[in-house]
Each structure stands twice: as C-alpha cells, then as structure tokens.
Amino acid sequence: MPIKPKYAEMLFEGVKSVELRRIRPRVDQGDIVLLYVSSPTKAVVGAFEVENVIERPVEDLWPLVEGAAGLSRTEFNVYFNGASRGVAIFLSRIVRFYRPVFLTELQAHWPGFRPPQSYQYLETPQLEIACISRGLSRLVSQTSSEPASAKSRQE
Numbered sequence: 001m002p003i004k005p006k007y008a009e010m011l012f013e014g015v016k017s018v019e020l021r022r023i024r025p026r027v028d029q030g031d032i033v034l035l036y037v038s039s040p041t042k043a044v045v046g047a048f049e050v051e052n053v054i055e056r057p058v059e060d061l062w063p064l065v066e067g068a069a070g071l072s073r074t075e076f077n078v079y080f081n082g083a084s085r086g087v088a089i090f091l092s093r094i095v096r097f098y099r100p101v102f103l104t105e106l107q108a109h110w111p112g113f114r115p116p117q118s119y120q121y122l123e124t125p126q127l128e129i130a131c132i133s134r135g136l137s138r139l140v141s142q143t144s145s146e147p148a149s150a151k152s153r154q155e
Helices: 005-013 058-065 073-077 105-110 126-136 136-144
Strands: 019-020 032-037 041-058 085-103 118-123 150-154
Touching: 005 041, 005 085, 019 058, 041 058, 058 073, 058 085, 073 118, 085 105
Parallel strands: 032 150
Antiparallel strands: 019 085, 032 041, 041 085, 118 150
16 A cells, blocks of 8 residues: 555554545455555555454544544545545554565566555565565465455555
8 A cells, every 4th residue: 555654654653543545445354454655765664454444424534533544634624625435444553664675676576566556466475575574474474375365555
C-alpha cells in the first residue's frame, strides 16, 4: 500500500493507527500489508496487519477515526471532498523494517516493477524479497499457505 512519508512516520510513532481511503481496497481482517513510502523515499519500509475495515458515508466516518487517523477535521474534509463514502482501515502489529527495500532493489529483482497505485497482491517469492531479508520470515510463514493474503500498498 502506498503511503506518504509523513503518514508512515506517524504510523511507526504510534500517532496514527487508521489508514483512510476514498475507495475500498480488497483487504480483510488478518491480511498482511506492506507499506511502500512514496517519493522521496521510494521504498517498502514496513508492514502491518489489518485489524478491521469499515466503509461508511463520509459524515459518519469522522467520529470513528478522530484521533487515530493523523488528520485534523479540515484535512479529513479536504481528503474526502466530493466523495460520498469513505473507508477506514484499522491497523495492528505495525512493523518498521530495519532496512527499507528501495525501489531500485525491487526493480532489480522484478524487471519492469512499478510501485502500485493502491495495492498489489504478492506471491510468496515476492514477499520473501521484502520480508526474509529483513528478518521477518514469520510474516512469510503466516502467509505462505495463502499467498493472495499478502498485499502491498501505496498512497
């Protein structure tokens, strides 16, 4: 899942525990999601587990995410301007990789790789590149029986 650097830091600092989206991605409770931080970082920097996903009319979403989304009410309104519904992805087990997997490294392993715009399903070999080399083999072992459950995201 793509995410802007500012919001990634907020996740890792524990200030933010909800990711907001205008369109509901195909993620479910228990899915492991890789975090791709957009420019200027351009790297997979960590992962989280999806705790819950809620889709509601925008006006009903704010009370559920206030204080957990890392946004002011004004920023929330600007982000959802023109949208009738919004999605809140509640996160748990947020992990920062000791060493990020930079875009150049991803492209060296996957010629033609382009960062996903919203999310991309990974097969176990792709997940291994991101996780095993970072000491996160437990994430791979949890998802290897169901490779489609591992999803990468970007903002």
